Structure formats: structure tokens, C-alpha cells
Amino acid sequence: MSMMQxxxxxxxxxxxxxxxxxxxxxxxxxxxxxxxxxxxxxxVYSIARPVGSILILxxxxxxxxxxxxxxxxxxxxxxxxxLYILVGQVISGVSWVIIDDREHxxxxxxxxxxxxxxxxxxxxxxxxxMLVGLVSLxxxxxxxxxxxxxxxxxxxxxxxxxxxxTVLGIISLATIGLIIGxxxxxxxxxFWSVGDAISxxxxxxxxxxxxxxxxxxxxxxxxxxxxxxxxxxLARRALLGPSHPTFPTLAAYSNEHLLLILAVISxxxxxxxxxxxxxxxxxxxxxxxxxxxTSH
Amino acid sequence: xxxxxxxETKDLGRIYKIRGPKHKGDAKELIALNGxxxxxxxxxxxxxxxxxxxxxTTLIKILSTLLLPTSGSAFVxxxxxxxxxxxxxxxxxxxxxxxxxxxxxxxIEENLWMFARFYxxxxxxxxxxxxxxxxxxxxxxxxxxxxSDLSTGLRQKMNFVRGFISDPSMVFLDEPTLGLDVxxxxxxxxxxxxxxxxxxxxxxxxxxxxxxxxxxxCDRLAIVDRGRVLACDTPExxxxxxxxxxxxxxxxxxxxxxxxxxxxxxxxxxxxxxxxSEQNDHTELNLILAEESVLGSVLSHLTQRGxxxxxxxxxxxxxxxxxIQLVGRRLDEDTSHTTGGDNG
Ligand SMILES: Nc1ncnc2c1ncn2[C@@H]1O[C@H](COP(=O)(O)OP(=O)(O)OP(=O)(O)O)[C@@H](O)[C@H]1O
Ligand SMILES: [Mg+2]
Numbered sequence: 001m002s003m004m005q006x007x008x009x010x011x012x013x014x015x016x017x018x019x020x021x022x023x024x025x026x027x028x029x030x031x032x033x034x035x036x037x038x039x040x041x042x043x044v045y046s047i048a049r050p051v052g053s054i055l056i057l058x059x060x061x062x063x064x065x066x067x068x069x070x071x072x073x074x075x076x077x078x079x080x081x082x083l084y085i086l087v088g089q090v091i092s093g094v095s096w097v098i099i100d101d102r103e104h105x106x107x108x109x110x111x112x113x114x115x116x117x118x119x120x121x122x123x124x125x126x127x128x129x130m131l132v133g134l135v136s137l138x139x140x141x142x143x144x145x146x147x148x149x150x151x152x153x154x155x156x157x158x159x160x161x162x163x164x165x166t167v168l169g170i171i172s173l174a175t176i177g178l179i180i181g182x183x184x185x186x187x188x189x190x191f192w193s194v195g196d197a198i199s200x201x202x203x204x205x206x207x208x209x210x211x212x213x214x215x216x217x218x219x220x221x222x223x224x225x226x227x228x229x230x231x232x233x234l235a236r237r238a239l240l241g242p243s244h245p246t247f248p249t250l251a252a253y254s255n256e257h258l259l260l261i262l263a264v265i266s267x268x269x270x271x272x273x274x275x276x277x278x279x280x281x282x283x284x285x286x287x288x289x290x291x292x293x294t295s296h
Numbered sequence: 297x298x299x300x301x302x303x304e305t306k307d308l309g310r311i312y313k314i315r316g317p318k319h320k321g322d323a324k325e326l327i328a329l330n331g332x333x334x335x336x337x338x339x340x341x342x343x344x345x346x347x348x349x350x351x352x353t354t355l356i357k358i359l360s361t362l363l364l365p366t367s368g369s370a371f372v373x374x375x376x377x378x379x380x381x382x383x384x385x386x387x388x389x390x391x392x393x394x395x396x397x398x399x400x401x402x403x404i405e406e407n408l409w410m411f412a413r414f415y416x417x418x419x420x421x422x423x424x425x426x427x428x429x430x431x432x433x434x435x436x437x438x439x440x441x442x443x444s445d446l447s448t449g450l451r452q453k454m455n456f457v458r459g460f461i462s463d464p465s466m467v468f469l470d471e472p473t474l475g476l477d478v479x480x481x482x483x484x485x486x487x488x489x490x491x492x493x494x495x496x497x498x499x500x501x502x503x504x505x506x507x508x509x510x511x512x513x514c515d516r517l518a519i520v521d522r523g524r525v526l527a528c529d530t531p532e533x534x535x536x537x538x539x540x541x542x543x544x545x546x547x548x549x550x551x552x553x554x555x556x557x558x559x560x561x562x563x564x565x566x567x568x569x570x571x572x573s574e575q576n577d578h579t580e581l582n583l584i585l586a587e588e589s590v591l592g593s594v595l596s597h598l599t600q601r602g603x604x605x606x607x608x609x610x611x612x613x614x615x616x617x618x619x620i621q622l623v624g625r626r627l628d629e630d631t632s633h634t635t636g637g638d639n640g
Contacts, residue, residue, distance in 0.1 A: 008418075020413060024414060031401060113361065114385060282364075288357075
């Protein structure tokens, strides 16, 4: 807590309610997320589970292709799924907070009589899960490099591109989580299951497991509205460099072009999620569902 | 707008829409607040007294910006609860008794520290206030205990402390002594009085089910029932209303299970209010009579029904009597099943 205290007492944080709400919530999220009685369970949860689910995919791939793990498409699929760990962690990390605070901890009411900034609070609460996701992601990729000789080297990675696209990707994922969380807040029902549906749709239409080119031409544009599509493409290009397989749908776009599209989508999502969140707060107050519990 | 009032409500109304059990669109409307008009002065300890479901918590939720009114208006220190949300939240805190909420994995200190952050306190101030306040409620030695390991009462003390950490100018206390033992409840009451004495521009709005607590603490109180404010005055003035009337406590031989026995006695002219409670071997009657002479008719009525008098006592009117006269029933009579459950 003492390091946290020093951060919180800096003049910048003291002046900005948004920053203070974000950091305090991140601290709280970390307390909750790291509160595993058993570090072994924590390791299983954050490492073994994602690696395990990728191995299932790898097995299916090897059976179908007779073990052609040196084909460029293997790296494409492997990385798509490794990166996808972050999608689930960030979206559910943010969208679950409302339900957690309202029904599990029952603190939503207490929190919303304080002057904290609710939007940045929710974002902050998602940070811990995102960090866990990042760790799983790094471990999964490392495992892929060692076990399947994925063509990735530390020196070969286009770091600026990887970091820029991943930051934008995480921001846009968090806003999607925020939109889902907001809808949960005003409906007072278990809308989060829609979060799973969105996650699933993203999986199919964002090129995580197969390039958009495989989709029928009419469905392809669906992928273009998801920020994840651009983030996955950019992150794979950054990690694999020249050995990245090119597929016609996105090959025509340069890195800069894709980054710009991702930045614009992220900015739009930030604005839109802010609007939806405020609407949701208003409706929740109108309907009196701040401390409502959804019937399980 | 009169900025002089700490709290001002005008014709405040709140209607809840409740869905039928099967979501068949048969939405029912529940009137939780019905034209409530109140003015609370700065520096006052103002009480809300009312049976379950009267609308007390609903009023607190509206004033603390958690709920929008469906009609009327409400102002906290001159600020509109529907518009000036952020400004109001900076100045107020809310503590509800019997709250089982909290992040169980945080310690008392961490939890309070977190809330202090949300109010923008620096660490040094937060620390000092946390220690001071925990000391006042006698749980300073438990500050490193995880919330999940606390008893209900200790948790409540912690929540109480949370309400004062930010040095608010207004505190809403929704049944703050609910479930506390006698000593703890007294400590809480003393703290509240002391806190107001130290700064006369602060205001406390309190709800309670304990008549004695309301009588002891409140400068003024409003008696509410079914969303309406039935009376609003100092405890003394409220009791003085009954000065002309005579209040008697009667013990008689068991009246048995006549369902209409209280109605029967009430129909005697001059009887303003009667509550009947069956004890093991006798029946107790609480009577508010327009004048003492009415007692004769009551006694003769009872003897006609073959019931013998065990004891008779004339009492000073209490808040309870005021309440019964206004609301028509005792505060501890459970009528929640007729007004629907409370989740506040
Ligand atoms: N979110 C809600 N949805 C529907 N009805 C509600 C809701 N909250 C409260 N009510 C109803 O509104 C009425 C007033 O409730 P409120 O909680 O304000 O009463 P109260 O005076 O605080 O009662 P208590 O003494 O039991 O705490 C009750 O009938 C209650 O059932
Ligand atoms: Mg209540």
C-alpha cells in the first residue's frame, strides 16, 4: 500500500479525479485478482488454462494437416489464439465489475455516493485482469516459440508497432467491456452473457483463427467494424515480421494505414462508451436499480 | 431557491414500477413517496420516523443522488439532486445500518483508505482520520483485520467510520444503530451528537426504528407513513400535541380472540386510538382518549364483556403515542407484508 500511497499523493493524481479513480480502482482490482489463497491455483488459472486451450487447437490442427506446424498459417492461427486471451480477459474484466460490485460485494451504492469518476473506475478495475492476460499471452507465445519453433525473435519484433497496436487494442476492448457493463447496469439483468456472444462473434469475424478471406464475401465486412481485426493483424505483423503470411483482404493496407483505422475506431469507441455509460447511470437512477440483484 | 436550507424537498414523489413475476408486462406501480415536503436547517439533527416501507430509505436515496424522483424537487445545500450530482457527492456521505457489503479481502484500514481516496484525501490526512475515528468506535486494534473476518456489528462500525472520513457537511444515517449492542449504540449516538456540536454548519439526517433514540438525538423529526409526511416538529412539540388527551395503559383479563376487539373499543366515542396486545395471562391496552372521563365508558364496556381490570396507569405521552395516533399502529408492528418487502 505504501508505494500506492506515494503515487496517489503526487500533485497530478491529487488534482485529477479521473486519474485518482482509475488508480484506486486498479489497486482494488489487483487486491481482488491477486487474492489467491494458493499461488499454485493462480498459476493454473493464468497460465495452464490458456496454454491448455491452445494445445487443443494445435492438436486439431496437426491431425488435420498431418503435423504441418512449419506452415506460415500455423503461426497465424497460434498467434491469433494467443492474442485472443487478452480479448476475453479485458472485455469480461471490465464488464463484470458492475455485477460484482452490485451483487457480490454490494458496494455499488456506497461507491456511487462518493465523487469518484465511475467511467475511469470501471476501466481501472479491469487493469488487473488485463495484466494477468498479458502474462498469459507472453507465456503462451514463449511456449509456442520453444515447442513449435514459431519464427519469432526478440530482435526481430517490430516493438513500436506491437506496443502501439496492443495499447489501442486494449483500449478498444476495454470500451467494449464498458458498453456491455453499462447495459448490465441499466437492465439489471444478466446481460453479460451477451458479452460472451460478442466475444464469440469477434473470434469468428476478426481473423483470430482464420483469415477474413475464408468468410463468404458478404460476411467479410463484419470483421471490418471490429477493432480486434486490425489489432490482431498488426500484432501478428509486428511479431512475425516478413514471415507473416499475407492474405488479400488486409494485405493492401500498410501498417500505418491499419494503425490509423484502429486509432479512429478506438477513439469512436471511447466517446461512444462514455455516452452509453452516462445514459446507463441516468436510467439506473430513474428505475431505481442501483442495488437491484438479478435473480440467478 | 433558498440556499439557507440544508435539505429542502417540495412535493417529492417516487413511484416504482414493479414487474409481475413472469414479465408479462403487468407492471404495477408502487408509490414510495407521495408529495413529501420537508425543510431541514443547517446544523440540525433531523430524524425520519416511520414503519417499514414508509419511504425513508427512498428519500435518502433521492437526496444522496442514487435515485431520481418521479415528481417534485429536492435540494441539498441549495443544489438540485438531479443536476448537481458531483457537487452534492463531494459534500455528503451515506451510512446504512445492517449493511453486509464490502470487499471482504480488504482490511478495515485498506477499505477506509480506498474510500478516502475517492473523496480526494491525501494519505496523511486519511491515515490520521482513520486512526482517530477507529479509536472513537473502539476498533483501532482491529484495523488490520480483513472485512470478511468481521462480525456484523464490527462491519457496521467500520461503515459508520466511512461516513465521517471525508469530513462531510451532511451525513445520511439510515438506521445506524441497527444490530449494534447497547454500548456500541450509545457510543454511536454520543459520537453523532459530539460531531454536530463541533461544527454547527453540518447536518445529519437519520432514520431509526427506535423511539427512544429519535427522542434523545433529534432536534426535529418527521413522522412518515406510506410516503407521506404526517407531522414534522421537535419531539417536545410532537408530544405536546397529546397534552390535552389522556394516555392510559390498561391490563385486563384476557379478551380472547375476537378479531374486532380494538375496533369495538375504538367505536366508543372519545376513544382516539387503541392498540391491543395479548400477553400470556392478560390483555394489554394502550389508550389515547380525548379526555379522562372517557375512561369510564371504556371500563364499563370491558366489564360488560366479562373482563376484569388488573391494573391501570396514566402515562405521560411518548413519541410512540404520537406515532400511534398519527399512523394508526405501533412502529414495531410488522406491516411490511402489506406494503411489500424492503430492499433498502
Ligand atoms: N428498487 C425498488 N423497486 C421497487 N420497489 C421498491 C424499491 N425500493 C423500495 N421499494 C418499495 O418502496 C417502498 C418504500 O421503501 P423504503 O425502502 O423507502 O422504506 P423504508 O421506510 O426505508 O422502510 P424500512 O423501515 O423497512 O427500511 C416499499 O414499499 C418498498 O417495497
Ligand atoms: Mg429503510
